[in-house]
Amino acid sequence: MKAKPTILKLGGSAITQKDKPLKVNRPVIENLAQEIAEANTPQLVLVHGGGSFGHPLAKQYAITDGFKDHSQIMGFSKTHDAMTTLNGLVVQALIQHNIPAVSIAPSSFVLTKSGRIEKMNSDIVTKLLDMKFVPVLYGDTVLDSDKGFAILSGDQLIAKLAIILDAEQIVIGVDVDGLCTADPKKDSSAKLIKHTDLKELKRKHSWIEKARVIDVTGGMYGKIIELIPAIEHGTRTTIVNATKKGTVRKALCNEKVKGTIIEKE
Numbered sequence: 001m002k003a004k005p006t007i008l009k010l011g012g013s014a015i016t017q018k019d020k021p022l023k024v025n026r027p028v029i030e031n032l033a034q035e036i037a038e039a040n041t042p043q044l045v046l047v048h049g050g051g052s053f054g055h056p057l058a059k060q061y062a063i064t065d066g067f068k069d070h071s072q073i074m075g076f077s078k079t080h081d082a083m084t085t086l087n088g089l090v091v092q093a094l095i096q097h098n099i100p101a102v103s104i105a106p107s108s109f110v111l112t113k114s115g116r117i118e119k120m121n122s123d124i125v126t127k128l129l130d131m132k133f134v135p136v137l138y139g140d141t142v143l144d145s146d147k148g149f150a151i152l153s154g155d156q157l158i159a160k161l162a163i164i165l166d167a168e169q170i171v172i173g174v175d176v177d178g179l180c181t182a183d184p185k186k187d188s189s190a191k192l193i194k195h196t197d198l199k200e201l202k203r204k205h206s207w208i209e210k211a212r213v214i215d216v217t218g219g220m221y222g223k224i225i226e227l228i229p230a231i232e233h234g235t236r237t238t239i240v241n242a243t244k245k246g247t248v249r250k251a252l253c254n255e256k257v258k259g260t261i262i263e264k265e
């Protein structure tokens with residue numbers, strides 16, 4: 001029987017230097033490519049976030065507000081272009097580690113309505129998986145049927161893909177150890193939540209930390225809210241620190257790893 005897909009999201013906070021515009025975190029990307037190669041996951045879809053490539057430009061040109069004036073048109077192009085640059089660097093690192101990565105721009109097959117996915121033809125992703133490629137997607141600027149354009153976060157995208165592809169698991173690599181009781185970067189008493197389920201999550205999400213730096217799609221708080229439909233679908237989700245060696249490989253291989261596991265119940 002064919003394995004169910006695994007979706008790996010590499011957070012922009014891990015693969016870029018989030019407070020330095022357009023600066024990649026090369027050692028982290030290199031190490032992740034090595035770990036993804038070692039894990040050798042069948043049916044893997046990779047999605048990465050925007051970090052310091054997508055978010056500062058998206059904010060500068062108010063892309064999430066939709067089309068309001070002509071100056072944003074160039075902003076849309078520049079934001080998308082920055083994302084393709086980051087995507088190119090990720091894909092090159094994967095190919096250097098012998099992973100058959102193929103880039104797909106979400107802006108070419110997703111249309112949103114008020115920022116939510118309205119139309120998405122995922123046939124190409126399915127076909128790539130059938131042929132044993134590793135599709136590599138990313139948070140992107142997309143066209144929007146209500147407001148002209150919008151930002152599609154990698155998190156909204158992975159939740160939708162998890163449902164459409166009936167994914168076994170989602171692994172999310174960020175720059176903290178997982179979901180914590182407070183922002184671990186600000187509060188030394190923050191405790192890692194090792195395991196939680198939907199009921200507990202819905203009860204507690206009001207305190208989930210908000211992003212510290214510019215993140216037009218909502219940081220950890222936005223991430224969890226977006227993931228709920230996929231978890232409801234039954235896709236197990238593990239959040240790990242992708243800047244620490246070995247965590248992503250272990251999560252992909254279902255080995256015991258420091259992080260947060262979120263299950264339906």
Ligand code: IP8
Pocket residue numbers: 012048049050051054055058079083138139140141151152153154155216217
């Ligand atoms: O970092 C946002 O994707 P995310 C992408 O997954 C852009 O929220 C273009 C800002």
